[in-house]
Amino acid sequence: MTLSPRDRRALILGGAALGLIGLYFGVLEPAGGWYARLRRQHAAQADRIREAVNAARRLASFQDQIQEWQERTGPLVPRRGYSEQITAVGGRIIAAAGENQVQLQGATPTAPTPWPDDRRLEQALIHVDGQAEWENVFKFIAALYRIEGILSVEQLELTGEGKGGPIKLRVSVSVLMTAGQPEEIRRS
Amino acid sequence: MSESTVIGVQVSGGVLRRAELVRRGERIEVVRLEAGAAPASTAPPAVGRIAPGLPTAAEPGGTSLNGARVAAALPATDVMTRCWPLPAAAGARLRQLVANRLEADLPVPMETVVWGYRQAAGGQDRAAQAMVLAQVARSERVDQFLSSLSTAGLAVHLLTTEAEGFAGLCRHALAPGFESGDVLILAGPDEWLVGAFVGGLAVSARRVRPIAGRLESACRECRQIIAAQFQKDTLRSIRWCSAAADDPAPAMLADVCALPVEPLSVSSRLTGPGGAPLTAAELVEFGPAIGLALTEMFDRDAAIRLAGAEPTAKTESRKAIESVLARPWTCATVAGAMLLAAVGIHLGSLTWELARMKNAPGSTVALAALDQLQPDIAAMNRLKTYRIDVEGICGAVVKAVKDPVTLTGLQLSREHRLTLKGKSSDPRAVFTLADDLRASGRFKDVNPERASPAQGGDFTITAELVGVEKFSTPAWGGMRGGR
Numbered sequence: 001m002t003l004s005p006r007d008r009r010a011l012i013l014g015g016a017a018l019g020l021i022g023l024y025f026g027v028l029e030p031a032g033g034w035y036a037r038l039r040r041q042h043a044a045q046a047d048r049i050r051e052a053v054n055a056a057r058r059l060a061s062f063q064d065q066i067q068e069w070q071e072r073t074g075p076l077v078p079r080r081g082y083s084e085q086i087t088a089v090g091g092r093i094i095a096a097a098g099e100n101q102v103q104l105q106g107a108t109p110t111a112p113t114p115w116p117d118d119r120r121l122e123q124a125l126i127h128v129d130g131q132a133e134w135e136n137v138f139k140f141i142a143a144l145y146r147i148e149g150i151l152s153v154e155q156l157e158l159t160g161e162g163k164g165g166p167i168k169l170r171v172s173v174s175v176l177m178t179a180g181q182p183e184e185i186r187r188s
Numbered sequence: 189m190s191e192s193t194v195i196g197v198q199v200s201g202g203v204l205r206r207a208e209l210v211r212r213g214e215r216i217e218v219v220r221l222e223a224g225a226a227p228a229s230t231a232p233p234a235v236g237r238i239a240p241g242l243p244t245a246a247e248p249g250g251t252s253l254n255g256a257r258v259a260a261a262l263p264a265t266d267v268m269t270r271c272w273p274l275p276a277a278a279g280a281r282l283r284q285l286v287a288n289r290l291e292a293d294l295p296v297p298m299e300t301v302v303w304g305y306r307q308a309a310g311g312q313d314r315a316a317q318a319m320v321l322a323q324v325a326r327s328e329r330v331d332q333f334l335s336s337l338s339t340a341g342l343a344v345h346l347l348t349t350e351a352e353g354f355a356g357l358c359r360h361a362l363a364p365g366f367e368s369g370d371v372l373i374l375a376g377p378d379e380w381l382v383g384a385f386v387g388g389l390a391v392s393a394r395r396v397r398p399i400a401g402r403l404e405s406a407c408r409e410c411r412q413i414i415a416a417q418f419q420k421d422t423l424r425s426i427r428w429c430s431a432a433a434d435d436p437a438p439a440m441l442a443d444v445c446a447l448p449v450e451p452l453s454v455s456s457r458l459t460g461p462g463g464a465p466l467t468a469a470e471l472v473e474f475g476p477a478i479g480l481a482l483t484e485m486f487d488r489d490a491a492i493r494l495a496g497a498e499p500t501a502k503t504e505s506r507k508a509i510e511s512v513l514a515r516p517w518t519c520a521t522v523a524g525a526m527l528l529a530a531v532g533i534h535l536g537s538l539t540w541e542l543a544r545m546k547n548a549p550g551s552t553v554a555l556a557a558l559d560q561l562q563p564d565i566a567a568m569n570r571l572k573t574y575r576i577d578v579e580g581i582c583g584a585v586v587k588a589v590k591d592p593v594t595l596t597g598l599q600l601s602r603e604h605r606l607t608l609k610g611k612s613s614d615p616r617a618v619f620t621l622a623d624d625l626r627a628s629g630r631f632k633d634v635n636p637e638r639a640s641p642a643q644g645g646d647f648t649i650t651a652e653l654v655g656v657e658k659f660s661t662p663a664w665g666g667m668r669g670g671r
Binding site: 035038039041042045046048049051052054055056058059062063065066069073076077078117118138141142145151152153154155156157158159160172174176 | 539558565568575582599
């Protein structure tokens with residue numbers, strides 16, 4: 001059988017078109033799909049690793065900061081209830097006053113109130129009255145901040161004659177403790 | 189016309205032959221071949237026939253050069269050739285050796301001649317001597333030749349010798365197989381051009397005029413030329429190119445010289461106009477002109493230069509780029525291979541990284557540890573947020589207090605409000621103190637009040653703390669007794 005040049009050209013073109021279609025569906029399209037899947041998996045795994053690295057960095061950073069604070073103030077999370085905490089903190093306040101030549105005249109705790117951001121915690125104030133030289137006042141306040149459980153100085157009142165003598169000190173510190181104390185203590 | 193277009197001009201027997209070649213990648217195309225009468229003073233005395241006039245750039249309808257480079261050869265009758273073995277040297281030292289040797293050989297002063305030389309390949313080897321081909325022409329004759337070409341509209345970039353054109357033809361236009369130790373004969377109907385090659389140098393380009401019916405005489409003349417250049421048994425073969433299909437001369441020459449005479453074949457890289465192969469007649473007629481153009485195209489720097497514009501020095505990088513661009517298929521193949529390698533590396537690295545990442549521990553461990561740490565983090569943030577820096581505040585206050593101000597009271601309330609009480613004999617000092625407190629950056633809404641100016645200058649200053657979170661402490665709970 002002989003083919004005319006026109007038929008031969010048509011066959012060649014048709015064969016080439018079929019070859020191209022076969023190449024696309026047999027090679028290019030599967031290869032493209034495989035590559036797209038590979039890229040998606042790679043991106044997902046990269047996100048997972050990025051998240052892990054960020055978490056590890058955050059963890060290390062927080063551990064450093066927490067260790068630094070704990071070296072200054074002791075354990076950060078209150079572990080005691082109202083009575084224990086007030087007793088412990090009160091004792092430490094008396095000791096700090098003695099160490100810094102503060103003539104302590106009184107230390108009065110208030111009843112606990114819930115800590116608004118965390119219902120597992122409570123807060124109470126301790127009002128401290130005393131008398132000391134100017135420089136000892138600040139040593140005493142610095143010592144207060146090293147006592148475990150004290151959150152902050154809430155109120156401070158210094159009164160003196162302005163002639164270099166002892167000054168009267170009235171300071172209120174907030175103390176954090178774990179919640180769950182008997183109801184009668186709250187009411188008192 | 190680009191820089192890769194080169195015109196070779198050969199004048200012989202009063203005929204100026206001109207071949208225009210264009211380099212297209214690795215292929216060289218002879219785009220035009222023309223022959224015409226040589227300008228009067230280009231032909232040496234007692235020339236033979238005069239061919240029909242060749243159009244020039246100066247004449248109407250003449251060919252414009254359009255920036256093409258022109259290589260021409262001084263007729264062989266105007267050139268004296270010497271070939272010596274010289275001690276291995278290069279550069280200025282070799283040039284001085286050649287100059288000394290020429291001075292001894294020439295019957296005329298060196299000032300009246302121009303000369304050039306070419307060293308055989310491998311001549312820079314210090315261990316051996318190397319053949320050096322030197323060619324000399326009278327300066328006066330060179331000037332005449334150049335000026336006559338100039339009047340024909342041909343500004344010559346390289347004026348060399350016919351032997352160099354012959355050598356260029358052999359180096360770049362003939363198929364592989366033609367080597368040193370061969371003789372090449374371009375046999376036209378009226379003239380045979382016989383070139384002898386020794387050590388890669390075209391040491392001789394001589395013409396033989398065959399007489400019809402007495403070809404044996406021409407063959408014997410060829411034998412004499414060969415015997416003058418080659419020692420016994422050093423000639424390997426004679427290559428023959430003839431315009432006539434049934435030429436009896438090759439067989440006769442083989443008998444006379446007792447050597448094989450082989451037909452010449454042209455390299456496939458050299459084609460005629462439109463890519464058609466060059467015919468034997470064209471090669472015989474224009475072979476030297478084509479060779480001159482090839483010499484200018486490929487051997488510009490090494491060719492024997494009797495005159496012409498000095499070649500522009502090419503940088504090494506440009507030479508490297510040109511040598512790369514001369515092989516487009518090689519470049520395309522290398523680029524394709526590099527692309528495939530890049531794709532392979534990319535896919536390989538993606539797969540490898542994916543496998544490693546799948547085996548790597550995720551964030552679970554770190555997130556669990558962070559969860560365990562949450563109470564401590566919350567406590568730390570609480571301290572950072574709510575703790576008042578009493579020392580810093582008092583330090584800022586003390587720093588701001590200057591004579592004559594005396595502080596008698598400092599009150600820091602749980603609403604983070606600061607109240608200062610004191611005395612000052614100078615009313616302005618109170619406002620200075622207030623300004624200093626504002627400038628410290630720790631206080632805002634600093635409000636100085638003169639409480640009792642007539643009683644010793646008592647004053648009160650109130651201010652708000654900056655940068656401390658206000659905590660809504662509940663109302664004071666009931667006191668649980670004192671200590």
